[in-house]
Amino acid sequence: MSAESRSQNSLVSVRSLSFSRGDNNIFNDVSMDFERGKITAIMGPSGTGKTTLLKLIGGQLQPSQGSITVDGNDVHRLRRTELFNLRKRIGMLFQSGALLTDMNVYDNVAFPLREHTKLPESMIRSLVLMKLQAVGLRGARRLMPNELSGGMARRVALARAIALDPMMIMYDEPFTGQDPISKGVLVHLIKSLNVTLGLTTIIVSHDVSETAAIADYIYVVSGGEVIGEGTPEEIKHSGSEWVQQFMEGSADGPVHFHYPAREMQDDLFSSGKRY
Amino acid sequence: MLELIQTLGKSTRAGFTKLGRGTYFLLQTLTGILEIVPRPRLLLNQMYSVGVLSCLIISISGLFVGMVLGLQGFYILSDFGAEETLGVMVAASLVRELGPVVSALLFAGRAGSALTAEIGLMKATEQLSGMEMMAVDPIKRIISPRFLAGVISMPLLAALFSAIGILGGQIVGCGLLGVDDGSYWSQMQSKIDFFDDIINGVIKSFVFGFVTTWIALFEGYDTIPTSEGVSRATTRTVVNSAFSILGLDFILTALMFGDD
Numbered sequence: 001m002s003a004e005s006r007s008q009n010s011l012v013s014v015r016s017l018s019f020s021r022g023d024n025n026i027f028n029d030v031s032m033d034f035e036r037g038k039i040t041a042i043m044g045p046s047g048t049g050k051t052t053l054l055k056l057i058g059g060q061l062q063p064s065q066g067s068i069t070v071d072g073n074d075v076h077r078l079r080r081t082e083l084f085n086l087r088k089r090i091g092m093l094f095q096s097g098a099l100l101t102d103m104n105v106y107d108n109v110a111f112p113l114r115e116h117t118k119l120p121e122s123m124i125r126s127l128v129l130m131k132l133q134a135v136g137l138r139g140a141r142r143l144m145p146n147e148l149s150g151g152m153a154r155r156v157a158l159a160r161a162i163a164l165d166p167m168m169i170m171y172d173e174p175f176t177g178q179d180p181i182s183k184g185v186l187v188h189l190i191k192s193l194n195v196t197l198g199l200t201t202i203i204v205s206h207d208v209s210e211t212a213a214i215a216d217y218i219y220v221v222s223g224g225e226v227i228g229e230g231t232p233e234e235i236k237h238s239g240s241e242w243v244q245q246f247m248e249g250s251a252d253g254p255v256h257f258h259y260p261a262r263e264m265q266d267d268l269f270s271s272g273k274r275y
Numbered sequence: 276m277l278e279l280i281q282t283l284g285k286s287t288r289a290g291f292t293k294l295g296r297g298t299y300f301l302l303q304t305l306t307g308i309l310e311i312v313p314r315p316r317l318l319l320n321q322m323y324s325v326g327v328l329s330c331l332i333i334s335i336s337g338l339f340v341g342m343v344l345g346l347q348g349f350y351i352l353s354d355f356g357a358e359e360t361l362g363v364m365v366a367a368s369l370v371r372e373l374g375p376v377v378s379a380l381l382f383a384g385r386a387g388s389a390l391t392a393e394i395g396l397m398k399a400t401e402q403l404s405g406m407e408m409m410a411v412d413p414i415k416r417i418i419s420p421r422f423l424a425g426v427i428s429m430p431l432l433a434a435l436f437s438a439i440g441i442l443g444g445q446i447v448g449c450g451l452l453g454v455d456d457g458s459y460w461s462q463m464q465s466k467i468d469f470f471d472d473i474i475n476g477v478i479k480s481f482v483f484g485f486v487t488t489w490i491a492l493f494e495g496y497d498t499i500p501t502s503e504g505v506s507r508a509t510t511r512t513v514v515n516s517a518f519s520i521l522g523l524d525f526i527l528t529a530l531m532f533g534d535d
């Protein structure tokens with residue numbers, strides 16, 4: 001599909017985005033489009049700013065330049081109440097799960113429903129159980145977050161993220177810490193949520209094969225820039241060494257495994273300074 | 276030398292920006308209180324953990340402080356043959372000073388540190404930012420109820436402290452040392468003024484509660500989101516609360532009891 005029609009049909013568009021933390025330039029003039037009703041994946045090495053990008057889209061961080069629009073709203077120009085209204089329509093799955101630790105699984109999933117709707121408890125109950133059923137944890141509803149494994153916690157967080165039936169959902173590393181079975185179930189769930197509800201999906205992941213299997217479009221990000229984009233097929237056959245290296249997972253290549261540093265030799269044999 | 280001035284300047288500036296953030300935080304918290312009105316459950320849960328759970332430590336400390344006051348007071352007053360006024364001495368020291376101050380110090384140690392650690396950990400585990408993404412304002416949902424609970428609890432706890440302290444003084448003075456029970460109470464009744472003593476004490480403990488809870492919540496909210504950050508914030512809560520309580524006590528006392 002041409003870039004133009006992608007951008008016309010996009011729910012989220014990122015335009016010339018720059019963002020830095022102190023001296024650390026995390027994004028330099030990045031533009032991306034996330035199409036309505038499609039699954040768009042963001043891949044890239046650890047520490048390139050994928051989580052940061054999701055937080056920028058959610059309006060939790062301010063870009064230093066450029067803009068992000070979600071459903072026609074410039075996220076960083078909205079007033080607080082408008083931003084909150086927009087966020088009600090966005091689900092986000094945090095990398096850490098971010099469950100509320102003073103509530104059990106059931107109440108965690110019920111939390112957004114209780115905060116934002118006036119539904120009666122009986123209705124909330126059916127909704128919560130349905131969402132928990134979808135992630136396979138209906139039986140775990142009485143457990144507290146500290147009694148869950150990391151993978152379970154992330155699935156509860158997923159159930160919570162879809163509790164309000166959002167128009168769009170952002171997953172930060174949904175597959176980390178999942179065994180092959182739940183990984184398979186999650187891949188299927190993400191796909192079916194996208195197909196049945198038409199949920200626009202942004203997924204950040206390192207799992208190349210799982211992501212390539214469900215994504216409609218992939219952005220490969222590294223060093224603050226988009227180094228490759230296209231459908232999974234295009235990415236797989238991309239001529240760029242950068243992208244190839246990432247998809248194959250080799251340490252040698254243009255993408256650096258190491259955080260920027262001086263030469264190892266200099267570092268080891270320099271005396272005096274402590275760091 | 277230049278370096279010294281530089282660091283001095285830096286830390287002064289850091290101090291002022293923190294004060295600014297703290298004030299902004301307080302304003303947001305205060306506006307958030309309006310939203311508790313339709314949801315009293317939020318407040319009640321916090322009143323329980325901030326207030327009710329502090330009752331035991333406050334009562335026990337109150338009892339001992341009262342007993343010590345009874346003893347010391349008796350030794351001094353009996354030299355002048357004035358042991359009948361023991362009740363006045365015990366009650367005045369408790370209601371004016373020791374009740375508000377000591378219970379606020381205990382409150383900072385028990386409830387304040389717990390609040391800082393709780394909020395700090397919520398920040399470190401992304402619970403606050405998760406809430407924001409769910410379009411729930413963490414200040415309104417989490418901070419404001421805790422703040423109001425602290426401000427309401429403190430005067431009540433101070434009153435409990437003073438009441439039990441007065442009983443402690445009576446147990447020692449009348450029970451063990453033979454001061455006349457009737458004069459212990461009647462002298463107290465005639466000499467302790469409702470406005471000058473009791474209301475002033477309540478105002479003090481209200482101010483202490485306000486400041487302590489504010490410090491505790493802000494330190495938690497402003498913490499560096501790591502375990503070390505939370506532990507430091509907790510320490511700062513206790514230390515800064517103690518300083519503020521004692522400093523403010525001096526100022527308030529000077530204002531209230533200045534011209535008798």
Ligand SMILES: Nc1ncnc2c1ncn2[C@@H]1O[C@H](COP(=O)(O)OP(=O)(O)OP(=O)(O)O)[C@@H](O)[C@H]1O
Nearest residue numbers: 021024026044045046047048049050051052053095
């Ligand atoms: N609170 C912060 N303060 C300063 N720098 C930060 C902060 N959070 C993240 N960074 C920096 O921003 C960069 C991007 O972080 P981010 O968490 O977005 O990476 P990521 O792509 O999500 O990595 P991963 O795949 O490991 O989750 C990193 O270099 C990190 O050092």
Ligand SMILES: [Mg+2]
Nearest residue numbers: 050051095172
């Ligand atoms: Mg990340």
